[in-house]
Amino acid sequence: MKVIICGAGQVGWQIARHLSSENNDVTVVDNNPDLVRRATDTLDVQGLTGFASYPDVLDRAGARDADMVIAATFSDEVNMVTCQVAHSVFGVPRKIARLRARSYLDAIYSDLYRRDHLPIDVVISPEKEVAEAVLNRIASPTTFDTESFLGGDAKMLGIALDDDCPVLDTPLRQLSELFSTLRAIVVGIRREGTLFSPEPGDQMFAGDQIYVFTHAADVPRTLEIFGKTGAAPERIVIIGGGNVGLAVARSLEASETRIRSRVIEANRARAEVAADALERTIVLHGDGLDVDLMREAGVERADVVLSLTDDDKTNMLASVRAKSSGAGMAISLVNDPTMIPLMDPLGIDAYVNPRATTVSSILRHIRHGRVRGVYSIGDAEAEVIEAQVLSTSPICGKTIREIDFPEGALVGAVQRSGKVFRPAGSTRIEEGDAVAIFALTADVPAVETLLQVSIDFF
Template sequence: MKVIVCGAGQVGWQIARHLSTEKNDVTVVDNNAALIRRITESLDVSGIAGFASHPHILDRAGARDCDMIVAATHSDEVNMVTCQVAHSVFSVPRKIARLRAQSYLDTMYSDIYRRDHLPIDVVISPEKEVAEAALRRLRMPSAFDTESFVDGQAQLLGITLAEDCAVINTPLRQLSELFSTLRAVVVGVRRAGKLFVPLPDDQLYVGDQTYVFAAKEDVNRTLEIFGKPQKKAERVVIVGAGNVGLDIARQLESGERRVRCKIIERDRARAETAADALERTIVLNGDGLDAGIMAEANIATADAMLAVTDDDKVNLLACARAKASGCPLVIALINDPSMTSLMAPLGIDAFINPRATTVSSILRHIRHGRVRAVYSIGDAEAEVIEAQVMSASSITGKFVRDIAWPEGSIVGAVRKGEVLHLPRGDTRIDEGDVLVIFALTAEVPKVEQLLQVSMDFF
């Protein structure tokens, strides 16, 4: 597939990196020549220095015969005009735009994106994606990562194992014997910084970061067995009143459960804007690293704190201070994945990677065939793919044990009709079944080939 990525910043970089590793023909456009030099030297992509919205630049990038354009520059307006030019001049079949301004995202004005107006097929808002990820963490405070699949029937849980975990030093094959009615399966383990798909004889150890698929009804029991009983967050402190913090506060205010929320914002103008936009949330103007302002926010009695400023170091240190003050759950927004190694020493419970959430969102619209959803794990270490089995697939009519799954992949759930099943060796895969597959990034192309996901079904 030929793709043009406009913008060589963090979002564009991650998209280009992911697409290029899957052997797509990727060209990156950015008006910063230094960024273009850096990305072409680091990734297997072509680069064009210039304004993405200029027709002659898109022409040089190969827009006349490209399959898709992803407009992810720092300017909403440039992204919108780029999609318009791609449609009107080059008839690019699929156009994805990254938009940040709340006004552009308001459903009241969504009619603007019709093909006869401003032809954008998919609008991606990284800030909204990050806010949604943060809210998922709050709803599942015992897990460091979580995502739902098959229309909410199955949940992926990221659980860090402590000494009170009941399954420590137990071979995975014995879990089904010990907990015969538990519908949960371990699909991934990160140990000593390396993520792998465990075998049935593998054991779990203290400190392992495990990824578990569980049926919705068994999520709470799964968390208890893995030593992470569920607690609801009723008092929340947010550090940072930017787009992400504001969106989180708005959704907490409008939620069914009443959550008492406070926001700490260092910039006075931004704090005043947040105070005007919110109804019940208390906005404090001050530094999230200041012990006095933390005390004013009653961090010691808060159930959770989210640090979502645009500075990773501030987020990490604010979480460390909150944890030291007695806050049981702290979540940090971290743009640089290399900083996640500081989580354990600082006592941080969970992190949100904006690039990973944005990539996951965009991948849902890039995949071919019957793929229904894609979720990126960690720093693009693995993917969870939800796909419907087609009649022509090589796996149709076979039992799970007879299918040559790539070594770094595992089936986490199978839905037949409306019924969710945990996969076993004698589970038969039929046409129309929905599979949820955990696969290391290197194995994703093999999994897609197994599912016969190709341009023929695009």
């Protein structure tokens, strides 16, 4: 597949990294020569310096025979014009654009993106995706990562194991025997910074971070088994009332559970916008690091504090201060993946990485064949691929133990006739089944080959 990626920032670079590793023909376009040089020096891609919306630049990037254009520059308008030029001048079949401004995303204006208007096939909203990721974290407050699969019937939970975890030093094989009715399976373990797929005889130790697939109905029991219990949050303080913070506050107001939330925003104009948009949420104007303002917002009584400004350092410091003031849990928005190892030493309970969230969303629309969802884990360490099994797939009709999965891949859940169950070595994969597979990044191409997703384009 020939893909042109417009924008070589964090998201564009990460998408290029994924696609180039899967032997796609990738060209990266950016008006910043340093970003283009970084992409060409570190990845197997071609690079071009110039404005992505210019027809001559797209022409030199190979738009005449491109299969897809991904417009992920920092400008909504450049992304929109790029897709228009790619369609009108070069007839590129598929166009994906990242758009931030709320006005462009309003449902009443959705006709704007029809082919006879602005021909954008998929619109990605980073703020919307990140807000949903934050809400997922709140729904499972004792996890550091969570994502839904198989129509919401399966969950992947990231759990940090403490010294009081009741199943430490227990081989995973024995876990399945002890809790035979539990529809859960450990698919990944991060130990001392290294993520791996465990063998049945592997044990878990204090300090490990594990990824567990479980049926949605079994989430409370799964968390209890791994020593994570806690009531649903009732008091939430949001530091940062920008697009992400406002979207989260709106969703909390609309939720069925009675959650009391407050917002702290340093910019007066944004604080006024938030105050006008929210009905039951108190909005305070001021510095989110100010101790007196934190006290006024009730941080010491908060079940969860969400630090959602556009500055990583502010978010981390605000989270640390909130925890030291008595907040039950702190979740921080962190763009720079090199900051993530600092979360645990600083006592920050969970984080949301907008780059990983946006990359996952874009990859979901790039994959071939019957792949229905892709979720990127950590700093592109692994992926969870959700796919429907084709009749021609090499895995169709075989039991899981008969399938030649790479070492870094494990089946986390299988859905058949609307029912999700825990896979075992004797589980036979049938045509029409939906599977969720955890795979280390190096093993993703091999997994896609097993699913035969590389031969059919949508």
